[in-house]
Amino acid sequence: MFLHNLKYELLAQLRVRMFIIWLLVFPIALGFFFKMAFSGIYEKQDVFSTVPAAVLTDNDDPQLKAVLEQLEKSEKPVLKVSYLSAEEAERQLKEETVEGIIRSENGVLKLTVAGEGMNETILKSFCDRYNSNAEIIKASAADPARIAAVSGILMQDISPVEDIRLSGGNTNYYDEYFYNLIAMVGLFGALIGLTITIENQANLSPLGARKNCSPTPKSVSLTASLVSRFIMQTAVMIVCVTFQQFVLGVDYGRNLPLVYLAAIFSGILGVSLGFMVGSLGRGSKDLKTSVTTAVVMLSCFLSGLMVGNMKSVIARYVPIVNEINPASVISDCFHCLNIYDDYSRFISKLIVMAVMTFIFSFIGFILTRRRRYASL
Amino acid sequence: MADTVVRIDNLVKRYKDLIALDHLSLEIKEGEVFGLLGPNGSGKTTTINCLLSLLAFDKGTVEIFGKEMTPTSYDIKREIGIIMQNVAVFDELTVYDNIDYFCGLYITDKEERRRCVEEAIKFVGLEDFTKFYPKKLSGGLLRRLNIACGIAHKPKLIILDEPTVAVDPQSRNKILEGIEELNRQGATVIYTSHYMEEVEQICTRIAIMDKGHKVAEGTKAELKKMIKNTETITVEIPEPSEEVSREISELPHVYKTEYKDDRLTVWCSGGKHNLIRVLGVLQDHDMHIGRVYSELPTLNDVFLEITGKALRDKED
Numbered sequence: 184m185f186l187h188n189l190k191y192e193l194l195a196q197l198r199v200r201m202f203i204i205w206l207l208v209f210p211i212a213l214g215f216f217f218k219m220a221f222s223g224i225y226e227k228q229d230v231f232s233t234v235p236a237a238v239l240t241d242n243d244d245p246q247l248k249a250v251l252e253q254l255e256k257s258e259k260p261v262l263k264v265s266y267l268s269a270e271e272a273e274r275q276l277k278e279e280t281v282e283g284i285i286r287s288e289n290g291v292l293k294l295t296v297a298g299e300g301m302n303e304t305i306l307k308s309f310c311d312r313y314n315s316n317a318e319i320i321k322a323s324a325a326d327p328a329r330i331a332a333v334s335g336i337l338m339q340d341i342s343p344v345e346d347i348r349l350s351g352g353n354t355n356y357y358d359e360y361f362y363n364l365i366a367m368v369g370l371f372g373a374l375i376g377l378t379i380t381i382e383n384q385a386n387l388s389p390l391g392a393r394k395n396c397s398p399t400p401k402s403v404s405l406t407a408s409l410v411s412r413f414i415m416q417t418a419v420m421i422v423c424v425t426f427q428q429f430v431l432g433v434d435y436g437r438n439l440p441l442v443y444l445a446a447i448f449s450g451i452l453g454v455s456l457g458f459m460v461g462s463l464g465r466g467s468k469d470l471k472t473s474v475t476t477a478v479v480m481l482s483c484f485l486s487g488l489m490v491g492n493m494k495s496v497i498a499r500y501v502p503i504v505n506e507i508n509p510a511s512v513i514s515d516c517f518h519c520l521n522i523y524d525d526y527s528r529f530i531s532k533l534i535v536m537a538v539m540t541f542i543f544s545f546i547g548f549i550l551t552r553r554r555r556y557a558s559l
Numbered sequence: 560m561a562d563t564v565v566r567i568d569n570l571v572k573r574y575k576d577l578i579a580l581d582h583l584s585l586e587i588k589e590g591e592v593f594g595l596l597g598p599n600g601s602g603k604t605t606t607i608n609c610l611l612s613l614l615a616f617d618k619g620t621v622e623i624f625g626k627e628m629t630p631t632s633y634d635i636k637r638e639i640g641i642i643m644q645n646v647a648v649f650d651e652l653t654v655y656d657n658i659d660y661f662c663g664l665y666i667t668d669k670e671e672r673r674r675c676v677e678e679a680i681k682f683v684g685l686e687d688f689t690k691f692y693p694k695k696l697s698g699g700l701l702r703r704l705n706i707a708c709g710i711a712h713k714p715k716l717i718i719l720d721e722p723t724v725a726v727d728p729q730s731r732n733k734i735l736e737g738i739e740e741l742n743r744q745g746a747t748v749i750y751t752s753h754y755m756e757e758v759e760q761i762c763t764r765i766a767i768m769d770k771g772h773k774v775a776e777g778t779k780a781e782l783k784k785m786i787k788n789t790e791t792i793t794v795e796i797p798e799p800s801e802e803v804s805r806e807i808s809e810l811p812h813v814y815k816t817e818y819k820d821d822r823l824t825v826w827c828s829g830g831k832h833n834l835i836r837v838l839g840v841l842q843d844h845d846m847h848i849g850r851v852y853s854e855l856p857t858l859n860d861v862f863l864e865i866t867g868k869a870l871r872d873k874e875d
Contacts, residue, residue: 184663184664184667187660187663187664187667188663188664191649191652191656191659191660191663194651194652194656195649195651195652196651197651198651198652199651385613388647389643389644389645389646389647390647390648390649392613392641392643392647393641393643393647393661393708393709394664395611395613395630396611396613396636396639396641397636397661397664397665398633398634398636398637398664398665399633399664400631400633401630554630555612555613555614555615555630556613556614556615557614557615558574558614559608559613559614
């Protein structure tokens with residue numbers, strides 16, 4: 184009986200055009216637009232980390248050369264250095280092949296740039312730091328007793344240099360937008376979840392009335408409906424993440440399996456949310472659809488998926504909302520994945536999502552099953 | 560004596576201040592085609608919904624096959640086929656899949672189910688449309704699909720709630736013939752409608768409802784005996800003189816006359832040869848006679864006489 188119900192529920196779901204459009208075409212199209220909009224920014228991130236610069240060969244400075252060689256050997260070099268004559272360097276600066284010209288005069292670096300911008304700032308920062316460190320080293324050479332203290336200062340200097348990545352720590356802001364998109368698609372599963380109530384309640388559809396007249400226990404019918412929606416939404420989430428990773432080229436790297444996992448959990452949470460909201464009250468089908476859409480939108484709004492700083496505002500004034508808001512929990516889950524190397528926070532968010540799914544589904548079951556209606 | 564299939568006793572259903580069913584009692588025997596006739600809002604569908612335990616009621620009892628009907632009476636539900644007023648099918652499933660789905664809610668054996676589904680398709684004449692989706696079907700074919708979904712599992716009790724609303728005459732006839740055939744095959748049928756001709760055509764016993772009350776119950780003949788009118792004669796003539804009108808009014812068994820729109824209508828109560836007597840009076844006065852009609856009382860006349868208003872027999 185259960186498998187019979189499940190088979191036809193799945194068949195029917197596969198042919199619901201509205202959901203195919205909203206849950207597959209919409210995120211794919213939006214992901215495509217994101218990709219187009221952010222691709223420029225993403226390319227710039229690469230430019231930030233490697234600034235082309237010319238170093239003049241007029242005054243040979245072996246110390247500078249040694250430092251630059253070390254820098255270029257690092258995993259993500261800040262500078263890409265070309266050793267050029269003054270004339271050639273100026274020509275390339277005009278042609279914007281290089282962002283600046285570094286000249287060493289008596290061990291002090293002088294910088295020439297053609298404009299203002301992030302790359303010029305990076306070059307300026309490098310030169311300032313080089314000159315500052317050179318001063319410290321010279322001072323320590325004069326007084327060997329201060330070597331230990333100088334080393335400490337140099338190490339302090341190194342740390343912020345290492346940490347200051349323009350993309351900010353482990354965070355990849357570019358990926359965050361795609362995580363948010365996945366979170367929204369997952370939450371839109373509420374619209375699929377709503378149909379469980381509509382198709383199983385006699386007061387919401389003739390189909391519900393007919394099902395209620397059948398000898399199939401409502402618990403079986405509801406479970407089949409719920410499982411079919413879980414399967415459908417899971418497929419949608421897998422397609423969504425796969426499209427982002429392999430078509431749009433969003434690189435989730437080693438997090439990819441966990442992105443799939445979180446996406447599936449968020450989709451299932453969305454479905455159960457719709458099931459529960461649809462089960463509340465005695466409104467019409469249209470009213471319930473409107474309420475569910477409003478709940479999803481409000482949830483997304485409060486979680487910051489629509490307005491960037493909303494979640495921090497909520498965290499300041501009513502932090503409990505962030506703990507129980509499904510959209511916040513979903514976006515937090517992805518955020519943890521993006522921010523922390525340690526997966527404990529991510530796993531705890533997954534557990535919260537699973538518990539919420541269970542609670543929402545349970546409430547939906549209790550409110551929907553074995554109901555005799557006051558009016559039809 | 561046939562067994563009682565459905566027993567409704569003192570059923571009361573209120574919607575706030577409105578009493579939708581007012582102490583309704585019905586008893587439906589095995590093998591009957593029982594008609595619930597009444598205008599829209601008379602309580603027919605409410606009765607069906609209470610009977611099926613979809614709707615909570617304020618008072619009374621409902622028994623089907625001798626057992627109390629509740630939302631979890633699965634053994635009773637297994638023997639009931641329901642054809643709702645609104646078409647209740649999946650738009651995303653084909654004709655075959657829809658019938659198979661609903662049949663599968665009652666019959667788990669695949670082979671038996673396949674046989675039942677094919678028989679149901681043949682029964683409603685949808686053999687050429689098995690791969691069609693409901694949206695591609697005409698209104699009449701859609702109604703037939705709705706019926707097939709309700710009867711595929713071969714129920715003992717079939718409940719049809721206004722199944723011919725918005726259906727073309729050809730499909731309507733097909734549906735009515737089908738219901739009679741199902742009854743011949745042994746099913747007890749409950750049929751609600753506000754189309755008196757349909758109820759007259761197929762129902763063996765009828766309950767007439769108005770404003771939540773059962774105003775009359777019986778066979779067609781029994782219902783018609785409840786009223787004074789036995790024959791209504793209509794004659795197209797020029798306006799008759801007072802003398803002619805008086806002579807017709809004084810004829811035996813005539814209890815009412817009316818002249819309107821070039822037609823004289825004469826209502827008779829019992830007796831024979833009423834038409835010949837009326838025409839005799841008109842000929843005696845050399846009146847030019849046009850078309851002549853003689854009609855036996857209908858259920859509409861029954862309803863009219865009992866409630867003082869006509870049944871709605873047109874589409875809403």
